[in-house]
Amino acid sequence: MTGARTHDSAGIGIIGSGISGLQLALRLQQLGVAATLYSAQTAEELGSTRPRNFPARFAPTQAREETLGVHAWQHDDARVHSWAITIHGEDADLEFTAALRPPSSVVDFRLYLPHLLDEFIRRGGDVRTGPVAVDEVGRRHGLVVVANGDRSMRDLFPVDAARSPYPTPQRILCSGFYHGIREDVPHRLDIHFLPGIGEILRIPFLSRLGPAHVLAFEAVPGGPLEPPAHLDAAADPDGFHREVLRLLAAYAPGLRERVDTAGFGLVAPDELAQGGVTPAVRKGWARLADGTCALAIGDAWITNDPLTAQGANLGSHTAFALADLIASADGPFDAAFCRDASARLWEHARHVVEWSNAFLAPPPPHVLGLFGRAAGDRQVADAFVSRFHDPVAMWGVLSSPEGVDSFVKSCT
Template identity: 85%
Template sequence: MTGIGIIGSGISGLQLALRLQQLGIPVTLYSAATAEELGAARPRNFPARFGPTQAREESLGVHAWQSDDARVHNWSITVHGEDTDLEFTAALTPPSSVVDFRLYLPHLFEEFTRRGGNALTGPVTVDQVARRHELVVVANGDRSMRELFPVDPARSPHTTPQRILCSGFYHGIREDVPHTLDIHFLPGIGEILRIPFLSRLGPAHVLAFEAVPGGPLEPPAHLDADADPAGFHREVLRLVAEYAPSLRERVDSARFGLVAPGELAQGGVTPAVRRGWAQVADGTCALAIGDAWITNDPLTAQGANLGSHTAFALAELIASAAGPLDAEFCRDASARLWEHARHVVAWSNAFLAPPPPHVRDLLGRAAGDKRVADAFVSRFHDPVAMWAVLSHPDGVDSFVKSCT
């Protein structure tokens, strides 16, 4: 048995494979799909990659799509209230990168193989991989892999989806300020987001409903857009007009629609943290990263960024290991990875609940002072620092003082 076997070709698995390759550590990537199949699938998510993730991509030599068609420079935030709305626009520094993963993942996959990486495609079991390698890293969150890593109830407060999602690539929406994301917070109802995005079919807009289950934003998640596209688009525009009227004013009804059939993702996500490692065939161990380990609701846009951070951190732990990559190594590595991830999980879960008074106060201060607004939005790059601010009223006070 030699080297590391990585199961999964999402951002976590591919960045880990590229980083281990860069460090000279033997690695084999196991992917259920070829690069071409990754690029031809339906959209599953719409990730924003923040500054630190882009810096890691730079270090790997895979940071592409650096034009403004693939960047978000500003956030326009509206918190809807019973009497008045709270609104502000803030600069995101550095800008996030917003590239369809059906472009991004094949690019990383092809770079890995172009540099001599060993990639095997097709179905595989953890036991099969474990018999070939010193350590297995599972970065594939499908159901068969998740069974190996049961949910950790102490770290997983939710057992059902907290939002029902309906997100797709659309055309026919105008931007008042180019390269600006819109997010409408509707307490007790959910969120509506519009994000300029580089899709595989060119520049587009992601329009996303994050619906509190059973609430008025949920219906589009259950409609068949392929069977009745006109009816689906009517329902989407009706909800935007009712709950985000300023966004509806920028929609050209004659042009509005999905950029192509099938360019839509619907369903629910249950936030969960699973056990971080397990012993498998012949005593070999498997470590979980990415969706195999942690599933966060996408509202705070941390999933891909946490996956990238974890991939690099694990690569360094593997490279610096003084002994075998055994159960002791896996136990220690999982604990050390959790020290960063726990802040992301806590913050992501907190964002799904109505904001406490000190967070509402921070949003109010951001609406009144652009220095606070810019610093708040740019702090999304650093979830550890963000959670230190939002987790306690003292954190908000210190943050505002540091801005002003």
């Protein structure tokens, strides 16, 4: 670790204790850059909320955690080793399985985030807990980084319409931690693509209450998968579970057959997330009232639908990239620095955004063709699923027929 260096004694103010804010704080700490983390919640409070998301962390994110010395839960109860993919069709279903190498890490963020926050504090990190005003943080620091996508921060970074094609949620979500589902193959994820209807996913996951299954409905708005998102599972658990099982029987019958009806249910009444996510890219930086500049990362900057499982991984990548830019900067953290930093972060992020947005639309013929090749060739299937580790390479494949052709040739 190098000696502490800052552009002024105030250092960097980081607002938000999600993966982006915490990894940025830890990385700056490692690089010797003074930073203060502003968290709305204590570590204990971060671990006691309802679930908000169910992130898979791919190999590059895990490697960054190794660099930070915070990579934990290195056992199979917290890993996904393979995927089973079904694309449902009118005449026949297209199915294939594939290995995910290396495996992804699937840990409840109510375990993960407190672990990172506690480690930052243990290493001497400065944490301020409670409500915070961004202008007040700006008066204390040479640069503010906002990694908190709460409504209180959204006015500061308006939506960038040119990079945000969807004005409303493209999926209505209902995801929760369940027990009572049998795994045919241990540590395998199931995903069912239902064109025009949405997606159903089952993911083995390490929840704060122990090993569980995430069962997620991603419903096209107004479609038949949407009803569970509007039911009160705590008020009428039997009715909620009946509706979930009805939809599984209708749209993922193979998965329904693996459910033990008597033992099926949420692991606890509040272990459920419901709602919609509007994919959006916001302006990447802003000038505060006193002239201090604020950069947006994480949910303050980009919100992706969770279908491609890239949100946490993009947050981690952005945190490390920004830490390097801050640590190597020679001049002030002014508008020129923020404009350049945001542009450089977008060079990677745009691939994630374009891929995630494209996956919400019906697949074009060249992507359907790739799925067909994957169903007939395990090498193609394994290579395709493992591309989820690298969104830049993945979008290079999926964005054009030429990309698919080149990818298939490289596999065979």
